[in-house]
Amino acid sequence: MSIEPYSTRVRALFDTPAHAGGLDDAASSSIDDQGVRIQLFAQVEAGSIRGLRFRAWGCPHVIAAAEAFCECYEGRQASDLSDFTASELMQSLPVPIEKSGRILVIEDAVRSLGKVLCGTSEPHD
Amino acid sequence: MTDKPDLIYLDYAATTPVDPRVVAAMSRLLEMDGDFANPSADHLAGRRSSVHVANAAEQLAALLHVHPDRLIWTSGATESNNLAIIGAARARQHRGQHLITMPTEHKAVTDVFRALERQGFDVTWLLPDECGALDIDALEAAFRDDTQLVSIMHVNNETGLLQDIARIGESCRRRDVLLHVDAAQSVGKLPVDLGQLPVDLASMTAHKMYGPKGIGGLYIADRPGCHIEPLMFGGGQQRRLRPGTLAVHLIAGFGCAAEIAATSLAEDLEHLTTLRDQLWAGIRDVPGIRLNGDIDNSFPGILNASIADIEGESLLLALEPLCVATGSACNSQSQEPSYVLRALGRSDAEAQSAIRFSLGRQTRSEDIVVAVRRYRSAVSKLRDLAPVLAA
Numbered sequence: 028m029s030i031e032p033y034s035t036r037v038r039a040l041f042d043t044p045a046h047a048g049g050l051d052d053a054a055s056s057s058i059d060d061q062g063v064r065i066q067l068f069a070q071v072e073a074g075s076i077r078g079l080r081f082r083a084w085g086c087p088h089v090i091a092a093a094e095a096f097c098e099c100y101e102g103r104q105a106s107d108l109s110d111f112t113a114s115e116l117m118q119s120l121p122v123p124i125e126k127s128g129r130i131l132v133i134e135d136a137v138r139s140l141g142k143v144l145c146g147t148s149e150p151h152d
Numbered sequence: 153m154t155d156k157p158d159l160i161y162l163d164y165a166a167t168t169p170v171d172p173r174v175v176a177a178m179s180r181l182l183e184m185d186g187d188f189a190n191p192s193a194d195h196l197a198g199r200r201s202s203v204h205v206a207n208a209a210e211q212l213a214a215l216l217h218v219h220p221d222r223l224i225w226t227s228g229a230t231e232s233n234n235l236a237i238i239g240a241a242r243a244r245q246h247r248g249q250h251l252i253t254m255p256t257e258h259k260a261v262t263d264v265f266r267a268l269e270r271q272g273f274d275v276t277w278l279l280p281d282e283c284g285a286l287d288i289d290a291l292e293a294a295f296r297d298d299t300q301l302v303s304i305m306h307v308n309n310e311t312g313l314l315q316d317i318a319r320i321g322e323s324c325r326r327r328d329v330l331l332h333v334d335a336a337q338s339v340g341k342l343p344v345d346l347g348q349l350p351v352d353l354a355s356m357t358a359h360k361m362y363g364p365k366g367i368g369g370l371y372i373a374d375r376p377g378c379h380i381e382p383l384m385f386g387g388g389q390q391r392r393l394r395p396g397t398l399a400v401h402l403i404a405g406f407g408c409a410a411e412i413a414a415t416s417l418a419e420d421l422e423h424l425t426t427l428r429d430q431l432w433a434g435i436r437d438v439p440g441i442r443l444n445g446d447i448d449n450s451f452p453g454i455l456n457a458s459i460a461d462i463e464g465e466s467l468l469l470a471l472e473p474l475c476v477a478t479g480s481a482c483n484s485q486s487q488e489p490s491y492v493l494r495a496l497g498r499s500d501a502e503a504q505s506a507i508r509f510s511l512g513r514q515t516r517s518e519d520i521v522v523a524v525r526r527y528r529s530a531v532s533k534l535r536d537l538a539p540v541l542a543a
Contacts, residue, residue: 033469041469044537066539082540085466087469
């Protein structure tokens with residue numbers, strides 16, 4: 028039985044969120060829902076995400092999830108954002124099931140960012 | 153494991169480490185050559201064990217300034233609260249079924265009153281002022297002809313606020329209403345003279361005062377009309393009010409802790425006041441901080457503060473290696489905002505961001521230096537992380 032409410036990965040992402048902060052001249056999305064506030068910033072060049080940053084107000088899992096998202100998608104194609112699902116973060120961190128609503132807020136923010144960048148919010152088939 | 157430094161324990165209101173002198177006193181009673189026997193037994197070994205029980209009662213009675221016969225051993229303050237409140241309500245229900253308490257009491261009191269409500273008792277819940285104090289005029293107005301019991305805690309476990317038990321007790325005495333006091337956070341930490349205070353029933357526990365977990369006490373005043381009915385049956389121990397074989401080693405440990413407290417009380421209070429003042433001086437200028445309680449009318453071992461625009465769970469993690477309590481009630485499994493702080497008028501967000509620092513004998517000034525530094529940096533970090541969203 029684990030006595031820790033947070034995985035080593037969640038702790039590490041929470042302790043040193045390398046992608047925390049804002050970006051100038053960047054596309055952004057913001058959501059305030061379910062007791063979570065999230066703001067995402069992306070700088071895109073030739074369809075590629077050159078910079079990805081976040082600001083977040085929420086529990087440690089929310090902050091860790093936002094950092095994990097930025098870590099994973101920086102450098103990828105902007106069109107990949109529509110592939111993002113909360114479930115991949117839920118499993119990889121992991122995040123307890125009772126907090127799934129909060130991670131879905133991040134998914135909404137990512138979709139919103141994708142829509143700003145690519146004009147679509149629907150996942151690829 | 154992480155590479156974080158050693159833990160700094162600032163949760164003495166939850167429980168305290170056992171004093172080494174208490175450990176030694178208890179250990180001697182557990183072994184074959186110790187006085188481990190059932191103290192109710194008539195043989196020599198039993199009689200020897202009973203001496204330890206009697207000594208412990210004298211030690212605790214001396215701390216409280218009462219006669220040892222007025223004390224009942226229980227498993228802790230939760231059981232004492234249950235026994236006192238339900239026992240008194242049932243013993244006096246032929247005279248009336250109206251009871252009075254506050255929503256800021258510990259769950260071990262509020263849940264008991266809710267259970268009594270389900271059984272047909274009528275409970276008046278008196279709201280506190282913004283610091284948590286009971287308005288005596290509101291108490292006076294709440295009394296009815298059928299009021300039988302008032303239950304008010306001495307020191308609030310979340311904010312440290314001290315209630316004016318003397319005045320509350322005087323009001324109760326004038327109406328022949330029993331007063332029960334949950335003194336779990338005050339016995340052994342503050343002077344509690346039950347010989348002088350107009351208190352009829354008082355609950356206490358050893359593990360909040362450097363004694364072992366699993367042993368508590370209930371004081372029952374020697375006064376006409378001050379009776380309780382037992383909740384458990386099965387033996388003649390303790391005047392049939394709380395049957396069961398007495399845990400001699402735990403009782404002896406409680407007694408030893410009480411004796412130590414009696415001699416160190418003034419020194420402990422001075423130590424805690426110095427540290428509490430050091431802590432508050434170090435964080436009081438953090439923007440958005442708000443004290444919960446009343447620093448001028450509090451047990452100095454507890455300091456509770458909310459902070460604007462900070463998420464409580466993240467604050468708690470960012471504060472590590474400090475071991476403190478959050479505003480998510482005393483039940484850390486719950487993320488619900490503290491019902492005590494909500495009753496003081498704090499918003500959900502304020503209650504959820506509250507941190508209770510509780511200090512003890514082993515807390516050092518260096519620990520407070522770290523606590524201040526950690527609190528300030530945690531708040532700063534989380535504010536830097538937070539988005540600035542348009543309203």
